[in-house]
Amino acid sequence: MIGLAPLGGPDYGARGMTQDNSSQPTTEAQASGGDLFNTVAGWVLFAGIVGLGLAQISKHYFEADKPERPEKLGYVIEGVVEEDAGPAEMSMAEALNAKPAAELIAAGEKVFAKCQSCHTIEAGGANGIGPNLHGTLGKAVATHPGFDYSAELKAHGGNWDWENINDWLKNPKGYVPGTKMSFAGLGKVEDRAAVAMYLNSQGSNLPVPSFVADAAAGTPAGEATPAAGETPAAAETPAE
Ligand code: HEC
Numbered sequence: 001m002i003g004l005a006p007l008g009g010p011d012y013g014a015r016g017m018t019q020d021n022s023s024q025p026t027t028e029a030q031a032s033g034g035d036l037f038n039t040v041a042g043w044v045l046f047a048g049i050v051g052l053g054l055a056q057i058s059k060h061y062f063e064a065d066k067p068e069r070p071e072k073l074g075y076v077i078e079g080v081v082e083e084d085a086g087p088a089e090m091s092m093a094e095a096l097n098a099k100p101a102a103e104l105i106a107a108g109e110k111v112f113a114k115c116q117s118c119h120t121i122e123a124g125g126a127n128g129i130g131p132n133l134h135g136t137l138g139k140a141v142a143t144h145p146g147f148d149y150s151a152e153l154k155a156h157g158g159n160w161d162w163e164n165i166n167d168w169l170k171n172p173k174g175y176v177p178g179t180k181m182s183f184a185g186l187g188k189v190e191d192r193a194a195v196a197m198y199l200n201s202q203g204s205n206l207p208v209p210s211f212v213a214d215a216a217a218g219t220p221a222g223e224a225t226p227a228a229g230e231t232p233a234a235a236e237t238p239a240e
Contacts, residue, residue: 092166095193097211108198111191118183121202130181135203136160137196152178162209165199166192 090098099107112121118130125132131147141156141164142149153176158164167175169192171185186192200206 089189091211092162092189092193092196093209093211095189096162096197096208098190098193101197101208104194104197105201107190108194108196108201111186111195112198114186115183115195118181121199123203133199133202137162137165137200137204138206139204150176150178150180152176153180161206162196165196169195 096104098104115130115133118128120126120128120132121134122132123134125134127144127147131144131149133144136144137160140159142153156176160168164175166189169186170189172179172181172183174185186195197208200208
């Protein structure tokens with residue numbers, strides 16, 4: 001009897017409190033809502049970690065077959081740097097045959113606008129900052145009458161031909177260090193071929209070198225560059 005009283009008392013009291021305190025169920029709901037939130041957040045976090053892990057794994061997986069690519073790209077970039085004027089520059093002979101002579105001469109006359117501040121081209125034209133260039137192709141280097149050439153160009157010797165005028169016009173100071181010709185050079189072989197054809201049409205008449213397309217057929221644009229890239233590799237092998 002005595003023992004029941006204490007049990008019954010608090011039981012009633014608790015019920016009374018439950019009915020009075022209407023906020024208690026809400027507190028419980030919030031508590032379980034918080035648990036739910038934590039659970040969801042946990043799963044989201046877990047999913048994120050799994051996702052990161054998968055991304056990392058797949059990255060390794062897909063990169064496994066990538067090393068082949070950079071090698072090929074390396075060839076192309078090396079070629080571009082070496083050629084110094086775009087990928088796989090054609091030879092002077094090829095450029096001289098790339099278009100009909102009349103077209104090249106017309107294009108060369110336009111390129112010659114870059115030379116006119118220093119050079120005249122017509123027969124008997126005056127020397128300016130540079131010598132008159134009438135009939136220069138095929139003529140002995142640095143021999144135009146009345147022009148004070150640099151000692152360096154005079155020391156060159158030989159006659160102007162398609163190949164040495166190509167080198168000269170590409171980079172005068174590189175080809176003849178100490179030259180008085182303050183001209184940066186023509187970066188494109190197409191321009192050098194065109195202006196050389198124009199010079200040849202002005203008092204010169206060198207035969208245009210033949211270009212046999214078959215000779216270069218095995219090494220068009222893409223293949224010519226790897227061939228150059230193989231040289232250092234071949235040189236490394238005996239060294240090791
Ligand atoms: C800033 C002036 C200047 C410009 C621009 C210039 N030249 Fe010259 N050129 C010279 C001078 C100066 C010389 C003589 C160089 C020497 O004596 O070292 C020369 C020499 C030459 C020679 C050698 C002539 C000979 O008698 O042996 C050729 C060929 C030539 N120039 C072609 C050209 C062409 C083609 C262009 C345009 C694409 C050009 N030059 C632009 C100043 C110039």
